[in-house]
Amino acid sequence: MPSLIHMNQIYKIYNPGENEVRALDGVSLDIQEGEFVAIIGHSGSGKSTLMNMIGCLDEPTSGTYYLHGKNVLGMSDNEQSEVRNEELGFIFQGFNLIPNLDALGNVELPLIYRGLDRKKRRDLARYALNQVGLSSRMSHKPSEMSGGQQQRVAVARAIAARPPVILADEPTGNLDSHSTDEIMSILKNLHAAGKTVIIITHDPDIAEQAHRIIAISDGKIIKDTRTAL
Template sequence: MSALVEVKDICKIYNPGENEVRALDHVSLSIETGEFVAIIGQSGSGKSTLMNMLGCLDTPTSGTYFLNGQDVSTLTDDEQSDIRNKEIGFIFQGFNLISNLTARENVELPLIYRGVPKKERERLSEESLKIVGLAHRMDHKPNEMSGGQQQRVAIARAIAAKPPVILADEPTGNLDSGSSKEILQILKELYKGGRTVILITHDNGIAAQAKRVIRIMDGHIVEDYINEDVVF
């Protein structure tokens, strides 16, 4: 059985030539279905570039990327957009909610783009909001919720269509410590429920919550290990 995520010898080079920058330098990794992986690195390490590759937001200069069995490394922008919509649930540091929509409507929006019928959209959005503990806030708008609640709406939006990959980019970056713990607990529960979670962070404490840790530095993977201390 092939891995859910399979990156083979990927390079991303900016300004090719004498002043080239190798943001990713022959990176290879695989992630199986149902893993909880943290990719950690400081600013300039290449982790954001790697996240963009994994999220089909960019294409590599060389190398291949198979997502759910499909080679996505050479797709056009439109094809990548289609893959992102179907295969990846994104959770961003900045929530990216639409202010004049309720929690339910924010969760439904990507489902509209996928052509999901209205009744099914409503069912999926309510189901995912219940999973993140917001059954009582479905009709509230973002400005009526705390930062932690807004991020839970963003998680509900990411998981509603049941995509194979949940890609969380610094999901606790804008939250206080209490809200951060709540968000990490939700991600752990998703993992325990069989979801594949890829967490991008610069914080060792956050990375230590994941079952597997991949450390990137200067465009190279320098560590890749199972975190034996984590108990779910």
């Protein structure tokens, strides 16, 4: 069976020539459907650049990338936007919520771009907020919620359209230990329900909760191990 994610010899080079920076330096990677993967590395290691490649947010200098058997790099901008909309759910460290929208509005917003009618997107948004334990906070704006609650809204937004792949970039980076445990529990439940979950982190304790750990340094994968979970 073909890999869900197949990358071969991915390079991302800035300032080509004498002073070039290789953010990604020949990365080859396969991730199967249903895996729970942590990509770990220090600041500047290339892990966020790799996430941007996986998430079709950036294009490499060279290499090949197939997602669900589709050649992503051969697509137009509009086609890549469709892939992001339908295949991928994003969770960011900074939450990226709209301040003047309540939780329901924030979760519903990406569904508007998918062309869903109002009732359908409202139902999906409510269901997603229920999944992350925020059924009583749907009418609250980000300023009226804790950091952990805001990140749960961000998770609900990522999963509302039911994408098969969840990409989480430092999802617990701004959270206390209790909120971190809550978010990790939600991600584990999503994986148990069949989602492919990919976490980008610098924290070994977070990485150890995944089933596979890919370590990256200086733009290269230096280790790829399965955990004992």
